[in-house]
Amino acid sequence: MNIRKLLIILLSISFMVSAAQDIITKRDGNDIKSIVIEILPNAVKYRNHDNQKGPIYTLNKSEVFMIKYENGSKDIFASQTASDLIGSKSATIYFYRPKKFASGRTKIIVGTVEPDEVVVTLKNGSWYKMTYEHLGERNFVAGVFSLNTETYKLNIIGDKTYYIKCSVLTKGLLVMAELEFIDKTIALKEMEGLRKQKVP
Structure with a gap:
């Protein structure tokens, strides 16, 4: 394999990794480009996609409508009441x-x-x-x-x-x-x- 082909493969992998992102859609309609770390009973933990080594943020699950994952699958969250x-x-x-x-x-x-x-x-x-x-x-x-x-x-x-x-x-x-x-x-x-x- 020559250097040019190897370089193309490496660049493609790098692009796919950098493009991989989860989209958190909030109930107010705003989207957050993210990498979801963990989904807890009452919260979603994530990192900003643009700063993947940065801090972990926590969002109340009641604020989240849907998460669309980088592989195309989705989680849709029912509206939480106070009792939830x-x-x-x-x-x-x-x-x-x-x-x-x-x-x-x-x-x-x-x-x-x-x-x-x-x-x-x-x-x-x-x-x-x-x-x-x-x-x-x-x-x-x-x-x-x-x-x-x-x-x-x-x-x-x-x-x-x-x-x-x-x-x-x-x-x-x-x-x-x-x-x-x-x-x-x-x-x-x-x-x-x-x-x-x-x-x-």
Whole structure:
């Protein structure tokens, strides 16, 4: 076999490998070019096709309509209800607020749109752990003197633990609150030295 034929074969194999991809179609109609790593009862793990040695991403199965694999086969996922997501009937949520001298006396109010309720009123330099039973997609809101209109969406699954960082922001004369959903490792580090708040 001459070098030219060998080169053509190698290039063909390389093209086939690079072209191999799985297409994840989300329920909102968006496609993700990916390499599917694992399908769990409530999640799909994948890498981006354009960065196959990059990080592994996790997508809630409730967001996935279909996966079309590189070999042409398909998996179509039935719509999941809240009861499908439950595992158990509750999740654990840690709300925490790093200590700041500015706006230290103000409390951050955290609530949800539906059900319309205040979840916790968080003091400066403290954390609060709660068992949360309203599973599924929830829109959280936060505020200082009143709740902001901005919502923070979180799909809550039973038996999971979530960490929500609460911060006070000042914009001119306005004092506002902000929520961030934080990775466990970062959250635990940021929670070191904070006081446990006993009541919501």
